[in-house]
Amino acid sequence: MLEIIALIFLTKNIGNLAQRKGLKPGTWKLYTVLAWFGAEILGALLGIVAFGSDNIVVAVLLGLGCAIGSYFVLKANLDKRPDALDDEINSIGVSDLYPEKNQN
Secondary structure, three states: OHHHHHHHHHHHHHHHHHHHOOOOHHHHHHHHHHHHHHHHHHHHHHHHHHHOOOOHHHHHHHHHHHHHHHHHHHHHHHHHOOOOOOHHHHHOOHHHHOOOOOOO
């Protein structure tokens, strides 16, 4: 249950970051969920192979660690991308840069 709550929180965080970068937040939220479950399954399988099927707790913890790691990999990928620029800078004209002269 706590894992689902954490995944919802992290997905919202990735969506906000993607929106700030000018990317589609829904796509990155989907990437987050898919990467989370994929890495969790892969980590659990690696834990079972490495420690045997007797240590299920270790396999689950390794799977959870891989899932959290996948979030940080996606976040690092988004952090490297440039922020979306506001269009306000393009709307400034040359006449806007100089103050108006008082004509009395």
